[in-house]
Amino acid sequence: MSTPVITAPRSPYARRKTTRGNFELYGWVFMRISGVVLVALIFTHLFVNLLAGEGINAIDFAFVAGKWASLPWRIVDLIMLWLAMMHGTNGVRTIINDYAEKDRTRGILKVLLYSAFVIVVVTGTLVIFTFDPCPAGADPALLADFCKQL
Amino acid sequence: MPKAPGTLYRGREGMWSWVAHRVTGVLIFFFLLVHVLDTALVRVSPEAYNAVIGTYKNPIMGLGEAGLVAAIVFHAFNGLRIILVDYWSKGAKHHRTLFWIAMGLFVVTMAGFLPRHLMHVFGG
Amino acid sequence: MQTHQYDVVIVGAGGAGMRAALESSTRARTAVISKLYPTRSHTGAAQGGMCAALANVEEDNWEWHTFDTVKGGDYLVDQDAAEVMAKEAIDAVLDLERMGLPFNRTPEGKIDQRRFGGHTRNHGEAAVRRSCYAADRTGHMILQTLYQNCVKNDVEFFNEFYVLDIILDKDLAHEDVPEGEPVSVAGVVAYDLATGEIHVFRAKSVILATGGAGKIFKTTSNAHTLTGDGMALALRRGLPLEDMEFFQFHPTGLAGLGILLSEAARGEGGILRNGDGERFMERYAPTIKDLAPRDIVARSMANEVREGRGAGPNKDYVLLDLTHLEPAHIDAKLPDITEFARTYLGIEPYTEPVPVYPTAHYAMGGVPTNITTEVLRNNTDVVRGLYAAGEVACVSVHGSNRLGTNSLLDINVFGKRAGVAAAEYAASAAFVDMPDDAAAGTIAELEAMRSRPDGERVADLRRELQESMDRGAQVFRTEASLTETLAVVKDLQKRYGRVSVQDKGRLFNTDLLEAVELGFLLDLAEVVVVGALERKESRGGHFREDYPDRDDANFMVHTMAYRRGDAAAADAAGIPPHEIRLEPKPVVVTRYQPMERKY
Amino acid sequence: MTATIEQTGPATSVGEVPTFEVTLRVRRFLPEGPRGDESYWDDHVLTMHGTDRVLDALHKIKWEQDGSLTFRRSCAHGICGSDAMRINGRNRLACKTLLKDLDIRKPITVEPIKGLPVIKDLVVDMEPFFASYREIMPFLVTSGNQPSAERIQSPEQRAVYDDTTKCILCAACTSSCPVFWTDGQYFGPAAIVNAHRFIFDSRDEAATQRLEILNDKEGVWRCRTTFNCTEACPRGIEITKAIAEVKRAMITRAF
Numbered sequence A: 001m002s003t004p005v006i007t008a009p010r011s012p013y014a015r016r017k018t019t020r021g022n023f024e025l026y027g028w029v030f031m032r033i034s035g036v037v038l039v040a041l042i043f044t045h046l047f048v049n050l051l052a053g054e055g056i057n058a059i060d061f062a063f064v065a066g067k068w069a070s071l072p073w074r075i076v077d078l079i080m081l082w083l084a085m086m087h088g089t090n091g092v093r094t095i096i097n098d099y100a101e102k103d104r105t106r107g108i109l110k111v112l113l114y115s116a117f118v119i120v121v122v123t124g125t126l127v128i129f130t131f132d133p134c135p136a137g138a139d140p141a142l143l144a145d146f147c148k149q150l
Numbered sequence B: 001m002p003k004a005p006g007t008l009y010r011g012r013e014g015m016w017s018w019v020a021h022r023v024t025g026v027l028i029f030f031f032l033l034v035h036v037l038d039t040a041l042v043r044v045s046p047e048a049y050n051a052v053i054g055t056y057k058n059p060i061m062g063l064g065e066a067g068l069v070a071a072i073v074f075h076a077f078n079g080l081r082i083i084l085v086d087y088w089s090k091g092a093k094h095h096r097t098l099f100w101i102a103m104g105l106f107v108v109t110m111a112g113f114l115p116r117h118l119m120h121v122f123g124g
Numbered sequence C: 001m002q003t004h005q006y007d008v009v010i011v012g013a014g015g016a017g018m019r020a021a022l023e024s025s026t027r028a029r030t031a032v033i034s035k036l037y038p039t040r041s042h043t044g045a046a047q048g049g050m051c052a053a054l055a056n057v058e059e060d061n062w063e064w065h066t067f068d069t070v071k072g073g074d075y076l077v078d079q080d081a082a083e084v085m086a087k088e089a090i091d092a093v094l095d096l097e098r099m100g101l102p103f104n105r106t107p108e109g110k111i112d113q114r115r116f117g118g119h120t121r122n123h124g125e126a127a128v129r130r131s132c133y134a135a136d137r138t139g140h141m142i143l144q145t146l147y148q149n150c151v152k153n154d155v156e157f158f159n160e161f162y163v164l165d166i167i168l169d170k171d172l173a174h175e176d177v178p179e180g181e182p183v184s185v186a187g188v189v190a191y192d193l194a195t196g197e198i199h200v201f202r203a204k205s206v207i208l209a210t211g212g213a214g215k216i217f218k219t220t221s222n223a224h225t226l227t228g229d230g231m232a233l234a235l236r237r238g239l240p241l242e243d244m245e246f247f248q249f250h251p252t253g254l255a256g257l258g259i260l261l262s263e264a265a266r267g268e269g270g271i272l273r274n275g276d277g278e279r280f281m282e283r284y285a286p287t288i289k290d291l292a293p294r295d296i297v298a299r300s301m302a303n304e305v306r307e308g309r310g311a312g313p314n315k316d317y318v319l320l321d322l323t324h325l326e327p328a329h330i331d332a333k334l335p336d337i338t339e340f341a342r343t344y345l346g347i348e349p350y351t352e353p354v355p356v357y358p359t360a361h362y363a364m365g366g367v368p369t370n371i372t373t374e375v376l377r378n379n380t381d382v383v384r385g386l387y388a389a390g391e392v393a394c395v396s397v398h399g400s401n402r403l404g405t406n407s408l409l410d411i412n413v414f415g416k417r418a419g420v421a422a423a424e425y426a427a428s429a430a431f432v433d434m435p436d437d438a439a440a441g442t443i444a445e446l447e448a449m450r451s452r453p454d455g456e457r458v459a460d461l462r463r464e465l466q467e468s469m470d471r472g473a474q475v476f477r478t479e480a481s482l483t484e485t486l487a488v489v490k491d492l493q494k495r496y497g498r499v500s501v502q503d504k505g506r507l508f509n510t511d512l513l514e515a516v517e518l519g520f521l522l523d524l525a526e527v528v529v530v531g532a533l534e535r536k537e538s539r540g541g542h543f544r545e546d547y548p549d550r551d552d553a554n555f556m557v558h559t560m561a562y563r564r565g566d567a568a569a570a571d572a573a574g575i576p577p578h579e580i581r582l583e584p585k586p587v588v589v590t591r592y593q594p595m596e597r598k599y
Numbered sequence D: 001m002t003a004t005i006e007q008t009g010p011a012t013s014v015g016e017v018p019t020f021e022v023t024l025r026v027r028r029f030l031p032e033g034p035r036g037d038e039s040y041w042d043d044h045v046l047t048m049h050g051t052d053r054v055l056d057a058l059h060k061i062k063w064e065q066d067g068s069l070t071f072r073r074s075c076a077h078g079i080c081g082s083d084a085m086r087i088n089g090r091n092r093l094a095c096k097t098l099l100k101d102l103d104i105r106k107p108i109t110v111e112p113i114k115g116l117p118v119i120k121d122l123v124v125d126m127e128p129f130f131a132s133y134r135e136i137m138p139f140l141v142t143s144g145n146q147p148s149a150e151r152i153q154s155p156e157q158r159a160v161y162d163d164t165t166k167c168i169l170c171a172a173c174t175s176s177c178p179v180f181w182t183d184g185q186y187f188g189p190a191a192i193v194n195a196h197r198f199i200f201d202s203r204d205e206a207a208t209q210r211l212e213i214l215n216d217k218e219g220v221w222r223c224r225t226t227f228n229c230t231e232a233c234p235r236g237i238e239i240t241k242a243i244a245e246v247k248r249a250m251i252t253r254a255f
């Protein structure tokens, strides 16, 4: 015969490399739990900042200082920061996985994403923890009323 | 693979709500990055913070804020719908109804928010 | 061109092919060649069920089942084969269950069973519940389950490969090989649709499982791809075809479309009514009425229409009435077929009766085999290494009329037997030499068709063939109608020599393959019509108006049709003249003497 | 000649169904043709009948106008799964889509399904699709000796997985999934449907392994509940629901 290609019996079907593990599972559950919590947090946040009182016009340094003077507000905002950043970062990670076809592109985008996550979360956390509502030497007019009592 | 583009896939509520969820999610995420950083200015000085926040108060930014809130509200209600589809055994069956309920809530919420916000922005 | 070598090559991946593959692949190196992805095979269209005397819901035994099969086939059944099938039926069903088939269940969790046409208790006393089923998608479940197990066993498939020739070591089509002289199979020639390449498969055993040939008719429940390839290839290679004049017309095809509504619709209580609303089957089969065997019901329906009692604007169909059944019951037992009525005719079966008319359904005849599925080259000799099972084969368990649910059984019982037998033969046999130019004929034929610049259109010839067959060789046949159809077929065969295709490419050239398939259809139609002309009696699926009675004195025999040609005397178009020679083959009678068939 | 065998032309047999004209706009890709690797639209004007399906229209083109038009088909009534294609922008079976149910005032667009390599015209390479099907162990796994009779399964246990046994592997779902379009590694809804069919079968003993397989990065978690699959499935399988059930089973197992 012209081309005797008598193949040997096939080796059994080999499964391709798999990437199993519970990471995606936990990520998925986290998206949902954080989502529910975020609804409460963000809606309160929006209400207090944009609707209550003077709305957006009331926001200034004094307003922020007023809020963060109380520990519960700091904690609430801290949780919101972390949850929103983790939720958003994980969401964007999914999107990168969906659209970035080349491993390289995918890698670069993820490095950018995680760096942004670290920078923002670290900065945010530091700000909330080290915030001084009445910084010394600042123009008193810009500060919250309670600073005057100091 | 043929190169010329084909038609757009004609998905229904499920697909378009996902597109919108994705778009709003990314939008919020990028806003959040900026928002945390600008809020961080409170650590620099009250002047710096107030200067930046001041720019949020002009009408154009005011409209942008309205859009952002709309995005968040949509993402939130649609997110809750997705969670129901995932965990409630009848969720998948009623996903379309759930979507329209979420849209109803979206409209109601925005109707409550927009007038007041726009008043703040434009009313001075 | 590529060459492969396997112990066993199975042609066709329907129910029969895959059932065989499950047996042979564990015993010998096996390849399954199929022109369709396995799960696209037409076994998946089967609806009603697969029968076995499990006696899960009422008293039953395999002996009654054998009797019903013999009687249903109007005594033309080989009774040894029917007995094998009825006995092995029980294991066939249990095998499938163990492989995972999701049968419907009784409240106790056993396999549920329902009634089906012609299946009775105690030799015809009353209908019996013998058909095991999975809603109205039993065939789908069988096909999926078999494929799943092929995946499990890592069976090797060549999908979208068309087998276009069977290679034997002797030329039976042109030479007279004396009785008793050994003839063996050497392999098959296949065409890879995706690339247009020819592949030669050497094999010790070849199993034909290519299914039916419904496309010789216009109105049919069969798939576009059921073009009788295996039968036609055997015929061209000089092997006989048995009982081809017996074609089953299923009573309830959607009117005008031919899409099947399973007999299960009547098994679950559906009633046939004529234009006047009368339940006419009470007149034709007083005992089991709508559940009489298919040939009787189909004829009764055609008769109602002929005598002007049809329904609809043209009074050209009858009605299948399900409106008295509970919608919940319909949804549970007949979901798919009611959806067909909705999708294709816009009829709501809960409230409206469904227009139905007989549709060409099943080839009782085929490649003759013995009960170990070895292919016969005459009444006694087998071709070594060549096996056939399923609708392509004729064992003959269906005689002149197949009972509903006996085919899914046939493919499982004889598919399994074929797999075992082929593998066992391969274990001891040696490869037969394959001539170097084994594929030359096939290549030449394809090239001729591809390169012919302009000529007859495949679709025109096929339409003319199908319309002529529907006119002359359907439920009612006469000398005149058959003669006319034969003339048409002969003429079409001539014109086929001038057929050309528009698609000249190599990749996925379905245009070319449709032309090849048309050739198969023409060859088979000729055998069907010649056989029907010769059989001057009425029996089972074959009804001659000019000879309305069964004639056991002259025709209690199988028909063996041989095609003999003279290659040297090809005509101008390169078509060698040929003739169809018919010979009788005795029917195997063991327990049941022929009786009048009444229901 | 007998009187009975008058052929019932579809146009006259059932109700009164008129003939109409329709334009079919088909996406062509003929790698061996003059336009090579370029794909383009071809318009065909056809006269069709009331009960005709898109498949009939395609056949009419192939048989009467252009024999090179290539597509897969077999059963012609929606049970073999050969002819999933994108008709007017949505995945359907050509043999199950009646022309009269579409808007025939505008051209009807017919394209190959998305996300799988196109071989020729409407024919795509199905191998990646079947590969992920094979990976989820689509077969019953049991241990111990086979019982001498059938395994017992109550009608209720049987009902749990009934929906997903209906799959005909047509790929309409997987190729409608936006995640699959951009990430071909995703197992896709069809594979999950077929895993579901066994995971919830009371006779099966390999549910854990299948859940393990689908717990992959490219497994169920990739699904974003867009419901395109459910809308596309010609068998009416509630695919997204089945996927949700698989997800829940994994979560129950993990916690």
Ligand SMILES: Cc1cc2nc3c(=O)[nH]c(=O)nc-3n(C[C@H](O)[C@H](O)[C@H](O)COP(=O)(O)OP(=O)(O)OC[C@H]3O[C@@H](n4cnc5c(N)ncnc54)[C@H](O)[C@@H]3O)c2cc1C
Pocket: C011, C012, C013, C014, C015, C016, C017, C033, C034, C035, C036, C037, C038, C041, C042, C043, C044, C045, C046, C047, C048, C049, C050, C138, C139, C161, C162, C163, C164, C209, C210, C211, C212, C221, C222, C223, C226, C229, C230, C260, C262, C361, C362, C389, C390, C391, C392, C404, C405, C406, C407, C408, C409, C411
């Ligand atoms: C609508 C319908 C309903 C039915 N309902 C029932 C029922 O309820 N009960 C019952 O018992 N029977 C029923 N039958 C009959 C039964 O389904 C068939 O007779 C049986 O399934 C045939 O199986 P098979 O394996 O022989 O062929 P098929 O399943 O038709 O398979 C043929 C195989 O051969 C392959 N093939 C064909 N030609 C070639 C070639 N040249 N090269 C390579 N491969 C080739 C095809 O790809 C395919 O894989 C029904 C039939 C129909 C049409």
Ligand code: HEM
Pocket: A031, A032, A034, A035, A036, A038, A039, A042, A084, A085, A087, A088, A089, A090, A091, A092, A094, A095, B018, B021, B022, B024, B025, B026, B028, B029, B032, B072, B075, B076, B077, B079, B080, B082, B083, D223, D224, D225
């Ligand atoms: C307000 C409350 C919120 C709820 C209820 C919510 C809910 C959800 C849910 C359930 C998902 C998962 C969707 C899926 O798996 O298909 C999701 C995805 C996502 N969310 Fe949120 N979310 C909220 C807020 C946010 C915020 C504040 C951000 C930005 C920082 C954000 C960014 C994202 C992103 C980027 C995705 C990924 C989208 C995708 O994969 O298509 N979400 N959200």
Ligand code: SF4
Pocket: D081, D166, D167, D168, D169, D170, D171, D172, D173, D174, D189, D190, D193, D232, D233, D234, D235, D236, D237, D239
């Ligand atoms: S789940 Fe539905 S759409 Fe998907 S392959 Fe199966 S039948 Fe086709």
Ligand code: F3S
Pocket: D173, D176, D177, D178, D179, D180, D188, D189, D222, D223, D224, D225, D226, D227, D228, D229, D230, D239, D240, D243
């Ligand atoms: S379309 Fe895709 S995203 Fe999920 S719901 Fe269906 S698999």
Ligand code: FES
Pocket: D072, D073, D074, D075, D076, D077, D078, D079, D080, D081, D082, D083, D093, D094, D095, D096
């Ligand atoms: S041709 Fe079989 S599903 Fe359409």
